[in-house]
Amino acid sequence: MPDLLIELFSEEIPARMQARAADDLRKRVTDGLVEAGLTYAGAQAFSTPRRLTLAIDGLLAESPTVTEDRKGPRVDAPEKAIEGFLCGAGVSRDALEARDDKKGQVYFATITKPGRPADVIVAEVLESAIRNFPWPKSMRWGTGSLRWVRPLHSILCILTDDAGEARVVDMDVDGIKAGDSTQGHRFMGAGWFAVSSFEDYEAKLKRAKVILDAKERADHIWQDATNQAFAAGLEVVEDQGLLAEVAGLVEWPVVLMGQIDQEFLELPPEVLQTSMKEHQKFFSVRNPKTGRIESFVTVANIETADDGATILAGNQKVLSARLADAKFFWNNDLRVARDGMGDWIDQLKNVTFERQLGTQAARIARISALANDIAPDVGAQPDLAQQAARVAKADLSSEMVYEFPELQGLMGRYYAEAAGLPAEVAAACEQHYAPLGPSDDVPTAPVSVAVALADKLDTLTGFWAIDEKPTGSKDPFALRRAALGVIRIILDGGYRVKLDRFIDAQLLRHKISLNHARATEGEIDTLEEILDEIAEHGVFGAAFHAVMDRLQHKGGAPDTGDGSVLRTVGNLVPDLSTDLLAFLHDRLKVYLRDQGLRYDVIDACLTLDGGDDLALIVARAKALSGILATENGENLVQGFKRANNILTQAEERDGVEYSFGPDPKFAEGPEEKALFTALDKAEADIAKANAAEDFTGAMAAMAAMRPAVDAFFEAVQVNTDNQVVRRNRLNLLGKIRDICLQAADLTKLEG
């Protein structure tokens, strides 16, 4: 069975696209071959900056002959129909065979598709793969219309038979004719050479100074870099992403290590690292004794007579110019920082955060107000939280962050330290952005937590207030990430935070600034007054009504008519708040599902306690999940559902709600009496456990009703003819439902 070797040789392919492209080539070609009937034993794909390579071994020499029976019209069908069938099937009249079918005699044609040689199929499949290749961005060049990531220069495509004889596949894509030749390294190779098999290809490439396998290049780089660093008593800072990228920038890696100029070692290590990585693709090399970044590793693509001395000197020079810029920014920034960062904070008045949501300065004012509110709930000093929120984004105006946006927060910490601010405040500058991704650490220091929560809640409420919620795959403001951040911070820290209050307050703050232009002074004052009272009342609605009542009594009631600011805001805030909380619940479910908690189990716990205390919801859901795994729990759910079904049907039929409370004096028989006792005990136990937030206890108390409930249903007919007894029993079922609802809403459970 022959082996197939394909190489697509082009101008330099962007490093970030190479691995994916090699994989796409393998997948598209092998899929196409298999679809055409050519199976194979194995396939490997490779990439270098200038080539994509695919090696397939054990390919069928030709596709198998396929025969197919095709059913045609009845034998007595009109002549036209039969001719049409013959035409479509591509067979002659005498090849038809009449067979018995359900509806009588029907013509059948046996169609034989002869196998095709591998090279014909390969040519078709490869051409289609090239023409439809899924590059993230592709281009045309010269006068042609073919698209590739950069100009495609040659196609190598050979089939090598068992005797080692290679044959070029005859194909031509937009004037590029497939051959058996390729080139080695751009500078160290010696022009074109022909190959006869994959082994021959790989070996000749290596002689022409090309390592075909990206992994081999990466391993070589890493090994050589760590060895050189080790010999100098240093260590390379690991960076897998950079390693992969650098391996995609060279065909023949040559590792060179150099020193960073003494005058730049005072820069924060992150600045050195970022500058070297982003601009130069250098690895950072650390001195383990001092912890400082003192050297760098660069990877060249060529061996030179001076062992890379010229290259290293050049790189060192470029680095010094870059770091001179960084040092310039750092020193300028430190001057502003030591003056208290006032200039930066002022500048944020001129920076728009979002068109409707106003400037960064306005945003910071809102965040610090909320951080102040949240602080006591997370164990932070309110004045520190407020101070931290005010300076946390000051570094956005700094020169360093302008140059390296990815250093935001981190520079904030350095500058806050330089400004002599308290350590908690400096830490919050860095940590309030966290967590940035699902695996990123969450802040734990109280001041950082307060600012981080305030920042995220301000973003969420803001975009809710202007109706820019995420839809489908569109989430341009990363609101899902913000919501997940809120959830993770609260759950990881076990903070007991009633979110409703903060969401309401922040929505109102947004509404106040959004309405500033059209509201009267009196209306704004009233809204501010409501804002002040939210903490006291817990939610917006209650505060709103309290303030309205008070103003009514004073006689100076502001306009609350249709379309008035107060009416609109009064109506909108509760709806937005409910909607945002539901969004947080959705994200919570997604997050907990990944930890093995079922959707419906969480749903069963959302309606209790207002649903805005996430830690409580999760504690309850975990307890419920635990009890559902026990026999009593599982059976109780069945008993509950039975009770609930009977009850719902009866309530629908009778048009009443059976929630009056049953009377034990109508109980007949021991099972019914026992149920009364069991329910009373469960009710008391659940209440006690709930009060102590012992949800395992509450769930256990609920599950403990199970024998009594089961026995009741076994022995007692609820719908008896005696209407008094029937109503009492329905009320008894109502009591089961009510008691269970104290622990969890079991109606939400599936199955």
Added chain:
Amino acid sequence: MADSTSKPRSFQEIILRLQTYWAGQGCAIMQPYDMEVGAGTFHPATTLRSLGSKPWAAAYVQPSRRPTDGRYGENPNRLQHYYQYQVLIKPSPPNLQELYLGSLEAIGIDMALHDIRFVEDDWESPTLGAWGLGWEVWCDGMEVSQFTYFQQVGGHDCHPVSGELTYGLERLAMYVLGIDHVMDMPFNDPDAPIALSYGDVFRQTEQEYSRWNFDVADTDVLLRHFEEAEAECEAILSQHHDDPKTGKRIIMAHPAYDQCIKASHIFNLLDARGVISVTERQAYIGRVRALAKQCADAFVQTEAGGQAA
């Protein structure tokens, strides 16, 4: 001049060698465009000539102005006025990379001693409505050129595709000559009777323009000029294609494009004066792009733009 295998000794020698090299490759050696532009791409020999089906090959030095980069001549690498060397060949020849590497050798960069790399860098000019794919070329870790295959200019697909090379001359020359501060670079031969450094030629102008760009340029006047250039560009393009005086069909794509260049440079000046807010910025860029598109639309209707005469 020394032979091309030796090291060049001055800034101007590097320019002269590039001129000779690209002339040898068949390019028309053009002169800088006589207007203020932000980059060599703005020269009509690139922007307009990359449009349409007619083959083209040109190379030239283009003095370029970036007011926000002014540093009063103090920064070793940054200037508000600098030179770009620009090559545009349409259709892009299959050996353009080799031709380019040849130009580096011509200015004394030994390929066996240096590390030359083509690193992904897609080019986009929002003001010209243009984009292309290519690389920044690194020599020992330093970006020495931009290499771009134009895909679209002024909103028009490029057919055929032009290959564009842009060399930042000061930076490249400083590297080749081993100079650390641009102002110290020999402009002419250091052994000439009157040896001039880059600083002798440009230090004072960098100071003068930095002051003017940042603090003095009259923004009201500039804003008015912007509006006027925009209006003039549109007025030119709205003229009948047939000239009543000569009776010939004369589409004034180039005079209109001059106004587009003018508007673009005035926008850069306003930006340096800090009077354009973030939101306004996009709007201004959009206005210049609209002009560039109209000029491109006009040019492709001309003979040079590929229309039959």
